[in-house]
Amino acid sequence: MRVVEAFRAAFGASPQTVWHAPGRVNLIGEHTDYNDGFVLPFAVPWGVTAALTPRDDDTIRLLSLQSDSGEPVTLASREESTGWTRYVVGVLAMLGDRVRGADIAIDGDVPSGAGLSSSAALEVSVASALNDVHDLGMTPMELALLSQKAENDFVGMPCGIMDQAASALCEEGHALFLDCRSLGSRNIPLDLASHGLSMLIIDTQVHHEHAGGEYAKRRAECESAARKLGVAALRDVTDLGGALAQLQGDERKRVEHVVAENHRVEALVGLLRAGAVTEIGALMNASHLSLRDLYEVSSPELDVAVEAAVKGGARGARMTGGGFGGSAIALVPLERLDSVKESVSNAYAERGFKAPRFLPATAARGAHRLS
Structure with missing residues (x-):
């Protein structure tokens, strides 16, 4: 070794x-x-x-x-x-x-x-x-x-x-x-292969750096909104409409994303447990739009990757991780992998972006001893 x-x-x-x-x-x-x-x-x-x-x-x-x-x-x-x-x-x-x-x-x-x-x-x-x-x-x-x-x-x-x-x-x-x-x-x-699917990581090759301040700023906005709403954390918001009526500006957008995103997680888990793996793409798409428009942590490279992946045949795609660069993931039928890669690569080339890197995302084992 x-x-x-x-x-x-x-x-x-x-x-x-x-x-x-x-x-x-x-x-x-x-x-x-x-x-x-x-x-x-x-x-x-x-x-x-x-x-x-x-x-x-x-x-x-x-x-x-x-x-x-x-x-x-x-x-x-x-x-x-x-x-x-x-x-x-x-x-x-x-x-x-x-x-x-x-x-x-x-x-x-x-x-x-x-x-x-x-x-x-x-x-x-x-x-x-x-x-x-x-x-x-x-x-x-x-x-x-x-x-x-x-x-x-x-x-x-x-x-x-x-x-x-x-x-x-x-x-x-x-x-x-x-x-x-x-x-x-x-x-x-998470058995994608038995449903004829794969999860493709699209590395935008744009290195992100959260410690620079934007990640901490989003967290501070969420904590400030929770205090104004009188809840311990945004997870406790049950009346989204009422909560949004009490907030303005960025804090309002952050709350809308977090509350809806929690619901999307529970919905996606329900689909996986029901064996409806092919149906999770719509939730991935909605998550990305929310991160782009409400949480404002996407980037041009991530947005292009998601849009081009779906255009190329992916069932759904979204940025993954804290944002400001990094990677997107796409749920892709096995027979459309080459098409999705080509679509994203072409979209990057048209915009003068650095060529993306594609990685197969298989669910692996957590921490373990090797020797």
């Missing part, structure tokens, strides 16, 4: 444990997680693998096979971390006195900037490895919450629980129906 060989070369011994955690695609339920709502992600075949051995001192030595230098970074304290190392060190920091230092080698193949949550995969792989070697006895959901806290409190990114929960809890061939308030979850079968 490549990461094990790199660990040995860098640190002079074999790692004590190796864990893999996947990235995710969100089938539907965008920007609902931090509003205590519902989401429906599934894990993707790409992720992050962490090879780890604990240390008896507080030194942290980190090696990323994706770094330009190819050399380990040595941190004498948790406060010294910068860049990608903050996601790793944040997990160690959230564990407090239960752990000390560690030697860690990281290998990842989540397409960078595609909105498939490489950060959550990194956090969950490291958290799972530490849980293993220190025999902490944490459940997958506890590891997800720890990883989210690392990103919120240490990195400074106010994400919800969806990405980390998907990375930790998903099952192969299933999507994870998650209630982000109760943290109750259920894996829902």
Whole structure:
């Protein structure tokens, strides 16, 4: 295994444990997680693998096979971390006195900037490895919450629980129906192939960066609207018309999206459980229009990808992830895959966009030990 060989070369011994955690695609339920709502992600075949051995001192030595230098970074304290190392060190920091230092080698193949949550995969792989070697006895959901806290409190990114929960809890061939308030979850079968369908990821090649402020701004708008409406979170809005009458401007639009999106998640889960997989495309289309017009987190590249995919024969398509770039997903009949790819590629070329990248989205397994 490549990461094990790199660990040995860098640190002079074999790692004590190796864990893999996947990235995710969100089938539907965008920007609902931090509003205590519902989401429906599934894990993707790409992720992050962490090879780890604990240390008896507080030194942290980190090696990323994706770094330009190819050399380990040595941190004498948790406060010294910068860049990608903050996601790793944040997990160690959230564990407090239960752990000390560690030697860690990281290998990842989540397409960078595609909105498939490489950060959550990194956090969950490291958290799972530490849980293993220190025999902490944490459940997958506890590891997800720890990883989210690392990103919120240490990195400074106010994400919800969806990405980390998907990375930790998903099952192969299933999507994870998650209630982000109760943290109750259920894996829902997602058998597209038996219905002659596939889920195609369209990577716009436009790298997104949420920490720049727009993601945090949307969350603040939702929290402000909830306070004005007298509810703990927008998930609690039951009279949408009455709520919208009390709000103006952007807050009004954000509430309309979140409330309707929660309903779309529940409707899509119902269709999957009924075996009506071919019917979920309309909900995907509606979700994208809402994210474009009401939540305003799409981009020209995402909009063109969605429109061209549907024109090329997709049953439905939507942006996935936080937005401002990243990826779209399209529900495509197997016999129309080439047609959809051609339609999107041509639409990008006509507008002078960078050529998109196409990836098959199969529902993969959540975090697991490799050795």
